[in-house]
Amino acid sequence: MTAPADTGWLVIAGLGPGAARLVTPEVSDTLAAATDLVGYGPYVARVPARENVVRHGSDNREEIDRARLALRLAAEGRRVAVVSSGDPGVFAMAAAVFEAMETGDPTWRGLDVRVLPGVTAMTAAAARAGAPLGHDFCAVNLSDNLKPWDLVERRLTLAAEADFVIALYNPVSKARPWQLGRALELLRTVRAADAPVVFATAVSEAHERVDTVRLADADPTRADMRTLVIVGSSQTRLIVRPGGRAAFVYTPRSAPSAGTS
């Protein structure tokens, strides 16, 4: 079953936020040609069943081991797809594969490795709420597994000072219960109480839930591992709608001078 070594390749493919309708044709076609699927179990399970494909599902905290396995398989001539939720280059598997490549077997650098982009969580969440990312923004991974918490706080403070809209990835997990609450507390000291905050969970899936609240009312327990949080800037606005429809949230394209916000 092993293909000749010169036909091996490795792609790191983005599956988008969840629904099949948000997977690019490039990713679908490439997954259909893979011999091996590598990734966090629930993401591997999203790929449609096909004969003769080996599924290497793993726990979500084994990223480097998973990346090394993928590189080894490609070096053996397998056609390997590492699957990520969202876009693989945004707080996902692409950086882990390059870390494994840089520190691993030098011949891995010669492999055919490609990253296939996907719809990342923050743009999918933003689309469901309106257009909160319509002006300058930043994306901060709230996980302090691989960076010190003081760096997260420093970045949030500077981002608030820059009046960026702020997208918070990985706001909470079982092992990280307090970080989102602390981040919101910090932002409340520098941003207006009525800045809109979007909580978007399981976007595009059957149990999708998108809520917009005021920063003053933002309850960190609303978030879970499938939630993306977007904190509006001083310019972010709500459009109230008739008939009980959810308000749209958007950030206008224009902005006043620095210091006037």
Place this chain on the structure above:
Amino acid sequence: MTAPADTGWLVIAGLGPGAARLVTPEVSDTLAAATDLVGYGPYVARVPARENVVRHGSDNREEIDRARLALRLAAEGRRVAVVSSGDPGVFAMAAAVFEAMETGDPTWRGLDVRVLPGVTAMTAAAARAGAPLGHDFCAVNLSDNLKPWDLVERRLTLAAEADFVIALYNPVSKARPWQLGRALELLRTVRAADAPVVFATAVSEAHERVDTVRLADADPTRADMRTLVIVGSSQTRLIVRPGGRAAFVYTPRSAPSAGTS
């Protein structure tokens, strides 16, 4: 040809960076059901030909007029797709449609309006270079058409202080020839000379060109209207590859404490 008013809808759809293989099935299927396509001429031209579809192509500086036209058509019962390059919520048409809705005919707020996400330019560009957005990052629109230049400079300074990877959208146009040069000059005063800078032009198209240079050597004339620029953080690294292949650029998932960069 006009459909009954209660069937009208408006979607703002992201076409991705260029190639059809990066358009989501959700967007393709929705475009196939539209009666009217509205957008900047070259983006409207990307949508496959079909009978009985009205194409409203326009100049790229008429965003608000285009948004009003789209809302009027939907209110008349047409099925309208406003098309954007990349993701419509990132420096594109979605914010313009919501601005037009908020300031226009109050009945427009009751329309069926949806945003359909796409692969945005920075994740497509990052994928071609490796994984430069693998750690915290920000996105700044370098256009000063709708915001004062002093705000752009202030944001770049704070972003550099936060050690964000920085994605620069709309780095240059005929009417804005000097802004990218000034932005790079400013970043050279706060970021190391050998920070990697990615220039990615026409990603996924036949004339795609992706180059990585040192910040000290970054030449603003390399960019045109189809270019996305990514400036690495203090942690962004290169992986040199054999056989004349382009180096991979990536930002590791981990980072040292604040103040040590």
